[in-house]
Amino acid sequence: MQATSNIIRPARHDDVGKIVAMLADDPLGRERERTDEPLPECYFQAFAKLDADPNIKLVVAQDGRGDVVGCLQLCIMPGLSSLGASRGLIEDVRVAADRRSRGIGEQMVRWAVEEAHARGCKLVELLTHHTRLDAQRFYERLGFSRSHVGMTIRF
């Protein structure tokens, strides 16, 4: 089944609950998020901050019925290297559990790569947890290389 009837659009304030639910519906995310009702205010504060930042694009995939079925965040970062090219960083790619394997992730990632390219990036990068082998194969299929080691400190 193709994702042709989905649209990719900027996330809105009233999508925050659905996005957080997708972030939490994951072995790693479960430990880090809170999905109690009402949703903790910290998420809405963070949404206001990223929504005001012209270099951050949080988008959702919306299906033909208007349901939010995926999310992705793209950050465009100016920098000096590669002749002063910007770089794109893709984060927080999630597809609703009951909508996986239908091309939604691919549609969002292709959107992000094209958007980054259109905004002058010469490089798009992302980190995927070393245990997410399916994700790594997915990104390779979309043209990404396993060129780097992704290193993190969590406070």
Next chain:
Amino acid sequence: MQATSNIIRPARHDDVGKIVAMLADDPLGRERERTDEPLPECYFQAFAKLDADPNIKLVVAQDGRGDVVGCLQLCIMPGLSSLGASRGLIEDVRVAADRRSRGIGEQMVRWAVEEAHARGCKLVELLTHHTRLDAQRFYERLGFSRSHVGMTIRF
């Protein structure tokens, strides 16, 4: 020899040439940069863009004689995940070839981690090329884990 006499300070317009020289002095960077005189205008345009962005901190290490001996770029990115915490991304860490192994890189990276923490990040991340084994050991010594695979597309 310790780096105690160095200071970390925001990069200025007149540091751009020295920073680009450090970015170019590297097997991977050599292919991507141009260090001819006068320095291509694209670098100054990129500097103006990043300097105007409150979420980007390009800093240099300056030694006791006033020489620029290192550089690092930190990007602070708002986002919804981890209870709406921001994330820090470290990029373009370089130390002048004749000043390596003196703690300058460590001083810059520790600065970046502290700055990210002070600005509310719960995570600091970076990508290091899979061939840079020394860099990976360096970051592990500073508390980073090889938790992720870093994937890239270059246009």
